[in-house]
Amino acid sequence: MTGQGAYRIEALVLRKTKLKESDLIVTLLAEDGSLVRAVAHGARKPQSPFASRLEPCAVVDVLLARGRSLDVAKEARFVAPNAAVRADFDVSAAALPLVELAGKVAEVGLENPRLFQCAVAALALMDKAAAGTVGAENAVVVGCADRARILCAACLLKELAFAGFRPSLAHCAVCGEPLSFAAPSSAFSPYEGGCLCDACAAAGERSRRIDAAVCVLARDLLHRPFADVVALSAPSSHVKGVLRIVQDLAEEHVGSRLKSVSFLLGAWE
Incomplete structure (x- = not known):
């Protein structure tokens, strides 16, 4: 189930960029070929479920919530970890x-x-x-x-x-x-x-x-x-x-x- 304003995509992780102390901005290539940028809060913490799943070259199923400037990654699951x-x-x-x-x-x-x-x-x-x-x-x-x-x-x-x-x-x-x-x-x-x-x-x-x-x-x-x-x-x-x-x-x-x-x-x- 996805809530209002949330959507799920399959995507290839292209890049991750540090944001603040524990967050990441991830750049994704969605299945439709469009570019998606999202914030993954806490993704740099070792215990974060994002820690190993948002690596470049991995294909993931990711749940995103729409944000004002950048969307927010809520969860990610491997499709092909590579x-x-x-x-x-x-x-x-x-x-x-x-x-x-x-x-x-x-x-x-x-x-x-x-x-x-x-x-x-x-x-x-x-x-x-x-x-x-x-x-x-x-x-x-x-x-x-x-x-x-x-x-x-x-x-x-x-x-x-x-x-x-x-x-x-x-x-x-x-x-x-x-x-x-x-x-x-x-x-x-x-x-x-x-x-x-x-x-x-x-x-x-x-x-x-x-x-x-x-x-x-x-x-x-x-x-x-x-x-x-x-x-x-x-x-x-x-x-x-x-x-x-x-x-x-x-x-x-x-x-x-x-x-x-x-x-x-x-x-x-």
């Missing part, structure tokens, strides 16, 4: 960029359910990889950290697409000419929103050359379902290249450089 993600440093580092970007592109009151579905699906596979329970149909020789990183790259590209910033990776972002990626390198322009043909790259100044294999991998990750992505094996340099593409696109079109992507790249041995 504890294995947070327990593994490398997997956690790969998971944080997708919740950071989701928090940048989601808006209060604006429904975008595919954004929620995308992030939750990627985190579920990361959690299975970290726990060693990825099914035999997805058995690959790479470790859980490698799976998590390639899932991160794929999820970030998809989140950009669902937010309206779909990168052009199969056709020139300027003229629409199909790209073959036959040469060792290809032109990429964050400003134009993707890869460029040689003619358009020569006509403009806001592009740089990147490994064509990075463009091909980014194109594949954008279009493949996560069940296929988790089984892929790609050189680390190519996955890093895709993450740098996302970093540049987010800075150009979302207006923010993703700190967690910089951390992931810096911590990657």
Whole structure:
């Protein structure tokens, strides 16, 4: 039962911020893809029922009461704790960029359910990889950290697409000419929103050359379902290249450089 002015949602925890001595402000991505911010009173106290349930990357069922400025979290129950993600440093580092970007592109009151579905699906596979329970149909020789990183790259590209910033990776972002990626390198322009043909790259100044294999991998990750992505094996340099593409696109079109992507790249041995 929920009282008047109260409502229940399923949501992905994106962020928590300290408020006063014992409270938290939690930023949530609701199931409909909208952004929700709420106060969790007493959540920083060790005995609080919120203490372990409002961690970033957890999916929760939360009861909220409407407030004047911020809603108030009354209770929270795990739907998918994704504890294995947070327990593994490398997997956690790969998971944080997708919740950071989701928090940048989601808006209060604006429904975008595919954004929620995308992030939750990627985190579920990361959690299975970290726990060693990825099914035999997805058995690959790479470790859980490698799976998590390639899932991160794929999820970030998809989140950009669902937010309206779909990168052009199969056709020139300027003229629409199909790209073959036959040469060792290809032109990429964050400003134009993707890869460029040689003619358009020569006509403009806001592009740089990147490994064509990075463009091909980014194109594949954008279009493949996560069940296929988790089984892929790609050189680390190519996955890093895709993450740098996302970093540049987010800075150009979302207006923010993703700190967690910089951390992931810096911590990657």
